[in-house]
Amino acid sequence: MANTRIVSLKDFEDYAARTLPVSEWGYINTGGGAGVTQLRNEKCFREYLIRPRVMYPVGIPDLSTSLLGQQVSMPICVGPTASHGIAHESGEIGTAGAAYKSKTVYCMSNMSTTPIQDVSKANASGIRWFQLYQLGATQTELIKRIRVVEDHGYTAIALTVDVPVYGIRYADERNNFSLPSHLELAFHVGGKTTFKGEKGSGLSGFTTGGSIGWDFLDWLISITRLPIVVKGICTPEDAILAVKHGASAVWVSNHGGRHLDAVPGSLDLLCDVMRGLERVGSRVEVYMDGGVRYGTDVLKALALGARAVFIGQPVIWGLCYKGEEGVHMVLELLREELRLAMILAGCKNVHDIAKGLVVHKSEYLNSKL
Numbered sequence: 001m002a003n004t005r006i007v008s009l010k011d012f013e014d015y016a017a018r019t020l021p022v023s024e025w026g027y028i029n030t031g032g033g034a035g036v037t038q039l040r041n042e043k044c045f046r047e048y049l050i051r052p053r054v055m056y057p058v059g060i061p062d063l064s065t066s067l068l069g070q071q072v073s074m075p076i077c078v079g080p081t082a083s084h085g086i087a088h089e090s091g092e093i094g095t096a097g098a099a100y101k102s103k104t105v106y107c108m109s110n111m112s113t114t115p116i117q118d119v120s121k122a123n124a125s126g127i128r129w130f131q132l133y134q135l136g137a138t139q140t141e142l143i144k145r146i147r148v149v150e151d152h153g154y155t156a157i158a159l160t161v162d163v164p165v166y167g168i169r170y171a172d173e174r175n176n177f178s179l180p181s182h183l184e185l186a187f188h189v190g191g192k193t194t195f196k197g198e199k200g201s202g203l204s205g206f207t208t209g210g211s212i213g214w215d216f217l218d219w220l221i222s223i224t225r226l227p228i229v230v231k232g233i234c235t236p237e238d239a240i241l242a243v244k245h246g247a248s249a250v251w252v253s254n255h256g257g258r259h260l261d262a263v264p265g266s267l268d269l270l271c272d273v274m275r276g277l278e279r280v281g282s283r284v285e286v287y288m289d290g291g292v293r294y295g296t297d298v299l300k301a302l303a304l305g306a307r308a309v310f311i312g313q314p315v316i317w318g319l320c321y322k323g324e325e326g327v328h329m330v331l332e333l334l335r336e337e338l339r340l341a342m343i344l345a346g347c348k349n350v351h352d353i354a355k356g357l358v359v360h361k362s363e364y365l366n367s368k369l
């Protein structure tokens, strides 16, 4: 029998692939359309190379940083992913508990299967953000939801802006992806507590087909004291607009390549967005997600301008493996890989992970010719 000891994030992925039902695995794992963007997300990281500095005593590197003024132990955070009850019976309680243990941000999805009060208890003194989908809700419904989020001690709202309609997802279509009957959505979306696929994915019924505009961001900022992070930014044009409209941070993401296919890889998007923000002199915090699987990926994203990375699928793989303990293992494995990468590359702290530490392979090869 093959040695199944868990030593890398890929081992968690293999475990989840082997153990989850086909329909749940299809939902978690599949990219949109031909899956080009999802593949690019990981591939892109291989195209950037690290130029390590030596003879620079690093000692014990300090991985801590701050996000929106709150201290985290490392620049690796838990991104919002829907319905954790499909991966493990502990659901979002396991995930929130693990993020608390690792002293990092847990961003709870709007489509979670655990009531917010239970999630809050599992992570009472941790840093919790809430991810919001508009999904055709009225202003009254949204205000009500945001008050609940505020009252439960969430410290930021990540407004996801990149799914005006549900993308083409062949596996979910084939499997009529549905929420298992023992689960419920914690936030009733459009009056619905569940979703059932009859001719295709049950999730596609949630989107209204109408994109929200920048006036929605203006409105959201006007009705809450919480900082708003705009998640799903792919271009410098939109990053600049988000900042102009008062976003507290920009979250570069192609949604893990799950909806619109043929978008560039997330690290390429980050570089493009950073160039645009630099041109206008913006120093807004920028986060990124999509395809982060190794500590060196985190190092690369930080060197290219991200303040922190968020992980999506690896958290669900960890949850599937062993609930809270599994997610904690995923986070600590990435932390350890980043720590080693920092020592090997000559970085004492996150400020040392700066521009020039990482180059695109084409740039490097050309400059050496």
Ligand SMILES: Cc1cc2nc3c(=O)[nH]c(=O)nc-3n(C[C@H](O)[C@H](O)[C@H](O)COP(=O)(O)O)c2cc1C
Residues within 6 Å of the ligand: 027, 028, 029, 041, 079, 080, 081, 082, 109, 110, 111, 131, 160, 231, 253, 254, 255, 256, 257, 258, 289, 290, 291, 292, 310, 311, 312, 313, 314, 316
């Ligand atoms: C199963 C699954 C469910 C997701 N659900 C949400 C969600 O509810 N809200 C959201 O903003 N993003 C959601 N995402 C996207 C993630 O927040 C993130 O952008 C993406 O997973 C990052 O890529 P990675 O999985 O390669 O780390 C989901 C991703 C996955 C894999």
Ligand SMILES: CCCCCCC(=O)C(=O)O
Residues within 6 Å of the ligand: 082, 111, 133, 163, 166, 203, 206, 207, 255, 258
């Ligand atoms: C916007 C309607 C459903 C989204 C479901 C969660 C999500 O973002 C994803 O699966 O991707």
